[in-house]
Amino acid sequence: MCGIVGYIGKKYNALNVLISGLERLEYRGYDSAGIAYVEGKTLKIEKEKGKISNLKSAIDVNIPSNLGIGHTRWATHGIASKINSHPHKVGKITIVHNGIIENYEDLKNELINNGVKFKSETDTEVACALLNKLYEDTNDMNETLCLFQKRVKGTYALGIICDDDYNTLYALKNKSPLIIAFGENENYIASDVPAILEFTNKYITLNDGEFAKITENKVTCYKDNEVINKKINEFEGSAESIEKNGYEHFMLKEIFEQPEVFKKTVFKYTENGIKSLIKIMPDFKKYKSIKIVACGSAMHAGIVGKSLIEEYGNIPVDVEIASEFRYKKLFIDKDTLVILVSQSGETADTLAALEIAKEKGCDTLGIINVLESSIARSSDIVLYTKAGSEIAVATTKAYSAQITLLSLIALNIACSKKLISEDEIKEILSEIKNLPIKIQSLLDKKDDYKEIAKKIYNKNNIFFIGRDIDYALCMEGSLKLKEISYINSQAYAAGELKHGTISLIEENTPVIAIVTNESISEKTISNIKEVKSRGADVVLVTTESLNKESDFYNEKIVIPNTHKLLQALLTVIPLQLLSYEIAKLRNCNIDKPKNLAKSVTVE
Numbered sequence: 251m252c253g254i255v256g257y258i259g260k261k262y263n264a265l266n267v268l269i270s271g272l273e274r275l276e277y278r279g280y281d282s283a284g285i286a287y288v289e290g291k292t293l294k295i296e297k298e299k300g301k302i303s304n305l306k307s308a309i310d311v312n313i314p315s316n317l318g319i320g321h322t323r324w325a326t327h328g329i330a331s332k333i334n335s336h337p338h339k340v341g342k343i344t345i346v347h348n349g350i351i352e353n354y355e356d357l358k359n360e361l362i363n364n365g366v367k368f369k370s371e372t373d374t375e376v377a378c379a380l381l382n383k384l385y386e387d388t389n390d391m392n393e394t395l396c397l398f399q400k401r402v403k404g405t406y407a408l409g410i411i412c413d414d415d416y417n418t419l420y421a422l423k424n425k426s427p428l429i430i431a432f433g434e435n436e437n438y439i440a441s442d443v444p445a446i447l448e449f450t451n452k453y454i455t456l457n458d459g460e461f462a463k464i465t466e467n468k469v470t471c472y473k474d475n476e477v478i479n480k481k482i483n484e485f486e487g488s489a490e491s492i493e494k495n496g497y498e499h500f501m502l503k504e505i506f507e508q509p510e511v512f513k514k515t516v517f518k519y520t521e522n523g524i525k526s527l528i529k530i531m532p533d534f535k536k537y538k539s540i541k542i543v544a545c546g547s548a549m550h551a552g553i554v555g556k557s558l559i560e561e562y563g564n565i566p567v568d569v570e571i572a573s574e575f576r577y578k579k580l581f582i583d584k585d586t587l588v589i590l591v592s593q594s595g596e597t598a599d600t601l602a603a604l605e606i607a608k609e610k611g612c613d614t615l616g617i618i619n620v621l622e623s624s625i626a627r628s629s630d631i632v633l634y635t636k637a638g639s640e641i642a643v644a645t646t647k648a649y650s651a652q653i654t655l656l657s658l659i660a661l662n663i664a665c666s667k668k669l670i671s672e673d674e675i676k677e678i679l680s681e682i683k684n685l686p687i688k689i690q691s692l693l694d695k696k697d698d699y700k701e702i703a704k705k706i707y708n709k710n711n712i713f714f715i716g717r718d719i720d721y722a723l724c725m726e727g728s729l730k731l732k733e734i735s736y737i738n739s740q741a742y743a744a745g746e747l748k749h750g751t752i753s754l755i756e757e758n759t760p761v762i763a764i765v766t767n768e769s770i771s772e773k774t775i776s777n778i779k780e781v782k783s784r785g786a787d788v789v790l791v792t793t794e795s796l797n798k799e800s801d802f803y804n805e806k807i808v809i810p811n812t813h814k815l816l817q818a819l820l821t822v823i824p825l826q827l828l829s830y831e832i833a834k835l836r837n838c839n840i841d842k843p844k845n846l847a848k849s850v851t852v853e
């Protein structure tokens with residue numbers, strides 16, 4: 251949600267670094283973009299509405315500059331327009347901002363009474379004016395930043411340039427991500443590492459309440475105006491890992507990376523069989539219940555996890571939408587484990603839920619993809635998904651890696667409570683080894699899903715129905731379809747449809763029906779027949795063992811059998827590819843769907 255990049259140094263031209271960084275950050279917001287850079291002794295600002303490419307074609311990237319900040323926006327306060335886009339400049343201060351200043355209206359009124367005239371509708375310009383006012387009062391940037399932290403409520407990652415010192419770049423963070431990266435006699439700031447990975451992989455993460463004074467050869471970090479030392483990290487992935495590598499879209503590349511991601515995510519836990527799983531994972535036996543808290547697809551992964559943990563681990567699990575969890579009455583205590591699931595590790599609602607859980611005395615476990623992210627750093631225990639950088643806004647590989655870890659948690663609990671036989675453990679371990687090949691076999695059928703997509707891509711409503719885990723997968727399939735193809739879609743528990751929603755089924759309404767669980771397959775098939783007899787065009791997604799010729803479907807996708815603990819990881823593949831092919835046929839912007847941003851750092 252908004253991306254920030256900044257550069258100070260002589261090795262590269264600042265404008266090149268800013269534009270290339272913004273291109274890599276564009277998945278965080280693409281309403282508008284802008285840069286501020288110092289040319290000679292003058293600070294210049296360029297902004298454009300729309301994509302980074304609009305900004306790029308409006309500027310000359312060869313203008314020499316050693317200092318600059320850039321921003322790609324996902325609008326919160328004020329429409330997407332040139333005037334509302336960042337950077338904002340008031341007096342001597344120029345800033346780029348990610349986050350929301352919650353008390354901006356009070357601050358704005360106060361500043362207006364002090365004679366400040368605002369040009370934009372943004373909270374960011376208010377933050378900028380406040381910084382300028384505090385700097386006028388103190389004439390000292392460190393003091394200004396400390397006073398700013400006391401006055402401002404909300405979330406912010408800021409990159410700041412002061413006109414009195416074009417040899418310094420400032421960075422300040424509270425609840426929005428910000429890293430500082432180190433080159434040779436040149437330094438960077440960015441919302442995340444991929445933005446600057448082509449230049450360096452060494453970085454530190456600023457924590458909430460910290461700020462940094464950055465020159466071309468020195469980075470000094472502060473908390474409460476006291477110098478603090480920070481450990482330098484090295485990012486594991488390469489710059490190539492964040493390229494499309496010949497794929498038409500990042501989403502497609504990421505869907506195709508799933509066999510490898512699965513191997514990487516499970517390897518650590520199963521390399522020495524079940525012993526390593528039990529050794530590395532926390533002791534879940536001590537908890538009476540589990541809450542899984544997350545948003546969007548991560549929450550859908552949680553619903554798959556709930557079903558598996560309850561069935562195999564025999565512990566009650568609730569799944570909560572993080573934005574609801576944080577404002578409701580909670581019945582949790584030290585006997586409840588709260589699991590936070592998040593790809594980015596920065597989702598504002600999930601982060602807030604984590605803090606509430608800790609206040610209530612619960613142990614917290616983060617299932618996180620981004621190393622050193624806020625949720626990872628604040629959770630008591632972290633299990634990392636090894637999905638690598640996910641660039642497409644619609645999650646695919648990170649979602650399946652989340653399910654992988656939740657399945658391993660279910661297996662771990664079942665093993666440590668001795669609820670599962672040796673034979674079944676052996677079968678699961680052997681299926682874990684086979685799974686990447688089975689995932690690949692489904693990826694290889696991409697063209698078959700394209701043929702199905704051709705039959706339904708121009709419909710206005712598409713339904714997904716299923717029961718239990720298949721229903722959880724329906725939710726994810728439906729979300730994928732909505733977000734990238736803009737087709738209205740609903741996921742329904744198959745047995746619930748007849749209680750109202752079946753009235754929407756008409757001649758040729760597409761219904762994607764998932765049937766993978768043998769014990770309830772007949773029940774779901776009855777529900778499918780109910781929609782078929784009302785004219786629906788049914789796309790059946792079923793397993794090899796349940797596959798039979800019949801007239802209750804129009805199209806069929808058959809997925810390999812595996813152990814129930816792993817089945818969702820196969821079922822989701824055709825759903826992802828079907829959405830992808832439908833969105834492609836509709837000429838949608840697949841990697842950057844409208845109105846969305848990858849990392850949702852606002853409430």
Ligand code: F6R
Nearest residue numbers: 546547548592593594597644645
């Ligand atoms: C959908 C999608 C979102 C995210 C949600 C949570 O494709 O990506 O629904 O799953 O915004 O994000 P994280 O996992 O970063 O907390």
